[in-house]
Amino acid sequence: METKGVHFILELSGCDPDIINNLEQVRKILTEAAIRANAEILQVVFHKFSPQGISGVVVISESHLSVHTWPEHSYAALDIYTCGLDTKPQKACEYIINSFRAKDVFITTLSRGEFENGLYKHKLSQKEVHKGEDKIEKLDVVS
Amino acid sequence: METKGVHFILELSGCDPDIINNLEQVRKILTEAAIRANAEILQVVFHKFSPQGISGVVVISESHLSVHTWPEHSYAALDIYTCGLDTKPQKACEYIINSFRAKDVFITTLSRGEFENGLYKHKLSQKEVHKGEDKIEKLDVVS
Numbered sequence A, B: 001m002e003t004k005g006v007h008f009i010l011e012l013s014g015c016d017p018d019i020i021n022n023l024e025q026v027r028k029i030l031t032e033a034a035i036r037a038n039a040e041i042l043q044v045v046f047h048k049f050s051p052q053g054i055s056g057v058v059v060i061s062e063s064h065l066s067v068h069t070w071p072e073h074s075y076a077a078l079d080i081y082t083c084g085l086d087t088k089p090q091k092a093c094e095y096i097i098n099s100f101r102a103k104d105v106f107i108t109t110l111s112r113g114e115f116e117n118g119l120y121k122h123k124l125s126q127k128e129v130h131k132g133e134d135k136i137e138k139l140d141v142v143s
Helices: A023-036 A089-100 B023-036 B089-100
Strands: A005-013 A041-048 A054-060 A063-070 A075-083 A104-116 A119-130 B005-013 B041-048 B054-060 B063-070 B075-083 B104-116 B119-130
Touching: A005 A089, A005 B104, A005 B119, A023 A041, A023 A054, A023 A063, A023 A089, A041 B041, A041 B054, A054 B041, A054 B054, A054 B063, A063 B054, A063 B063, A063 B075, A075 A089, A075 B063, A075 B075, A075 B104, A104 B005, A104 B075, A104 B119, A119 B005, A119 B104, A119 B119, B005 B089, B023 B041, B023 B054, B023 B063, B023 B089, B075 B089
Parallel strands: none
Antiparallel strands: A005 A075, A005 A104, A041 A054, A054 A063, A063 A075, A104 A119, B005 B075, B005 B104, B041 B054, B054 B063, B063 B075, B104 B119
16 A cells, blocks of 8 residues: 555634534534545544543544544644545545634645655645635645 | 644654554554553554554544554554643653654654634644664654
């Protein structure tokens, strides 16, 4: 299997606190995102914290999606890491951003497992998206 | 809970292929790493691929540890993401690097959930460690 992977690391601001504090909704959104990314789901693990906040991971054959939410700050930290040429991780990012109703998104895209001068490294690019109440149609990040 | 988190993203080259292709060993190493980081383990999910390779996630109260290995390339991609002041994620990194017997390590350290001008971002620093057969005593990365 190809060692290269694309890892999207997102900070989502202005999320709907009711959505990102709802275990069932967050689980459903992340699972649907994995399906939209064309990933094969191996396991789904979600946990609700007291008094608030959700942590969850969707383990996929092609790596993982993870989320950690702080409803009291309308903030969520998201990771989408996929390997292989058949996955569409940007679709997962777009779906989660829209479903959480995030207003601003800060993204670092890491190209992982880049073999260079005898060792593995990663390369990165960054982007800010200020979407407000709009829906994102296409994230358009370099990967 | 504090939104800030420290996320170590590591590419490990020159790992012992027998170790990183052994489901039980990889699971044990990652679990022990979480304990050494002073994290509270919520769930442990590991999977072995055919013909080779391991994927796994340790979900902790303070976020997650994940690993994806390519034994055929002696390569492993590692993520250690913790929140809170009581965790010691560097201890987890050091333990895994030594246990996998990695020879070279490329690390990006992300400070996640940094609130700046009304939105959440992350800041980063990078480091290369060429350890060869030596053991790492202290990783000494900026977080």
